[in-house]
Amino acid sequence: MDDCDSGGRSNEKVHASEDEGSTAPLPEKVQVGGSPMYRIDRKLGKGGFGQVYVGRRVSALSANERTTGSGAVEVALKFEQISSKGCNYGPPYEWQVYNTLGGSHGVPHVHYKGRQGDYFVMVMDMLGPSLWDVWNNNSHIMSIEMVACIAIEAISILEKMHSRGYVHGDVKPENFLLGPPGTPDEKRLFLVDLGLATRWRDSGTGMHVEYDQRPDVFRGTVRYASVHAHLGRTGSRRDDLESLAYTLVFLLRGHLPWQGYQGKNKDFLVCKKKMATSPETMCCFCPLPFRQFAEHVVNLRFDEEPNYAKYISLFDGIICPNLDIRPINTGGAQKLIGYKRARLAVEEGYENNASNAMDYCLQCSSTNETKEWIKEHWEKNYYISAIAGATNGSSLVIMSKGTRYYEQSYKVSDTFPYKWINKKWRQGFYVTAMATAGIRWGVVMSTDAGFSDQVVELDFLYPSEGIHRRWDYGYRITATAATWDQAAFVLSVPRKPADATQETLRTSSFPSSHVKEQWGNNLYIASVCYGRTVS
Numbered sequence: 001m002d003d004c005d006s007g008g009r010s011n012e013k014v015h016a017s018e019d020e021g022s023t024a025p026l027p028e029k030v031q032v033g034g035s036p037m038y039r040i041d042r043k044l045g046k047g048g049f050g051q052v053y054v055g056r057r058v059s060a061l062s063a064n065e066r067t068t069g070s071g072a073v074e075v076a077l078k079f080e081q082i083s084s085k086g087c088n089y090g091p092p093y094e095w096q097v098y099n100t101l102g103g104s105h106g107v108p109h110v111h112y113k114g115r116q117g118d119y120f121v122m123v124m125d126m127l128g129p130s131l132w133d134v135w136n137n138n139s140h141i142m143s144i145e146m147v148a149c150i151a152i153e154a155i156s157i158l159e160k161m162h163s164r165g166y167v168h169g170d171v172k173p174e175n176f177l178l179g180p181p182g183t184p185d186e187k188r189l190f191l192v193d194l195g196l197a198t199r200w201r202d203s204g205t206g207m208h209v210e211y212d213q214r215p216d217v218f219r220g221t222v223r224y225a226s227v228h229a230h231l232g233r234t235g236s237r238r239d240d241l242e243s244l245a246y247t248l249v250f251l252l253r254g255h256l257p258w259q260g261y262q263g264k265n266k267d268f269l270v271c272k273k274k275m276a277t278s279p280e281t282m283c284c285f286c287p288l289p290f291r292q293f294a295e296h297v298v299n300l301r302f303d304e305e306p307n308y309a310k311y312i313s314l315f316d317g318i319i320c321p322n323l324d325i326r327p328i329n330t331g332g333a334q335k336l337i338g339y340k341r342a343r344l345a346v347e348e349g350y351e352n353n354a355s356n357a358m359d360y361c362l363q364c365s366s367t368n369e370t371k372e373w374i375k376e377h378w379e380k381n382y383y384i385s386a387i388a389g390a391t392n393g394s395s396l397v398i399m400s401k402g403t404r405y406y407e408q409s410y411k412v413s414d415t416f417p418y419k420w421i422n423k424k425w426r427q428g429f430y431v432t433a434m435a436t437a438g439i440r441w442g443v444v445m446s447t448d449a450g451f452s453d454q455v456v457e458l459d460f461l462y463p464s465e466g467i468h469r470r471w472d473y474g475y476r477i478t479a480t481a482a483t484w485d486q487a488a489f490v491l492s493v494p495r496k497p498a499d500a501t502q503e504t505l506r507t508s509s510f511p512s513s514h515v516k517e518q519w520g521n522n523l524y525i526a527s528v529c530y531g532r533t534v535s
Helices: 093-101 131-137 144-163 237-253 266-276 288-298 308-318 331-336 368-378 418-426 464-472 512-520
Strands: 002-005 038-047 050-057 074-081 110-116 119-124 176-178 189-191 349-352 382-389 395-401 408-413 430-437 440-446 451-459 476-482 487-494 503-506
Touching (some): 093 110, 144 189, 144 288, 368 382
Antiparallel strands (some): 050 074
């Protein structure tokens, strides 16, 4: 990768991440928050937010104590080391979520919480096997009726969670557990591991949280994450439901189309494959309700309220009408019964808003010779003002004198360099030029660019919803570039607000007549890029 700075005030330093150290030994016995004493038994599992063990009660039960709930002989003990990243400011964030959701439909009870030694500890209900365990122990097979019942009850659980303002953020077979075998709850479904849960509804205003995109931030599990999660978009209700659709297809078919990718580009390739796989293709061997559910949820807008009752009704026709003999207890779902996808293909079409277009530049990859040429001209107070690339990897760089820029930096990379961009934003730089050459990205960032804020919309197709939301917040497209796989749109807020209009056009041939017409309407080209016109 090429990475070059013009010098000046910035002194960029790269720090390697520090090892958090070895895991502290677990205590042999646990007693927190007024709980009974428990002896640690076998390990149940480990995730990104701690490890879970069976805890066996040490003291004998008195006559008036129960064998379930807070007085159970066996409980689940979840340990999270106090030195972990999630505990920098005290107890795990997950504790707050359980305080709000714990004990609601499909969420296990947390009976005690506290700190012991080097760990924060939660004492929770002991549950049964996960859906992944059931699927794995049944020769990787689940009946259609079983998966349909799971769909109904999982949608109900998510509706209850969403109604309290949270999204789970990591819906997958491993996080759905059945109740303890041999108990009245053995056919009940529970959703666990709330470490990635976030609020979709602001607790102060009661309004939906604002849309954002951070392409360097991924939360979830690659196999089941929504496309929006892959692209770093703010989590909302649609993401849990999209992950559930993938979970259901996996349980029914035993495989998802994007499984099997390896290597450092795995996340990129999985996301690309998800974008290219229609619900019809993904569900081609599934009963119709599964495809219909997938079609509904992948087309939800960021802040759209899902129609949970409708989704549940899709599966009613393929399950036994007798609630008592269903493989999963779906009683919790009974109360609920009674726009095209935002990731549009870059096909011909027009979009506009009611504000202003601004100047833009393009940037691309460079050879060592070009790198030295750029450095030489920086010293003469020339700055990169435009650049373009070709599919064969060659590039054209234009440097100008008399620009407003005081300092400049550029990067050439095989992947979109969002982490580098984010770091430069913190140093006062803004993207002023961007382009691609072949599969490589090139980005130029400058100080004194005339912007007060800047964001990136990155997608495998045209991010219609994201662009419209940014327009609503006062951002305008100031740079665009695309490879054959991805398209990036840089949107900026000018330091001097202006009442302006911006429009986008996607077309398979250069729209010379349309451009001339728009000149007559006082609209001028601000950015151009070349990419796919159809998915």
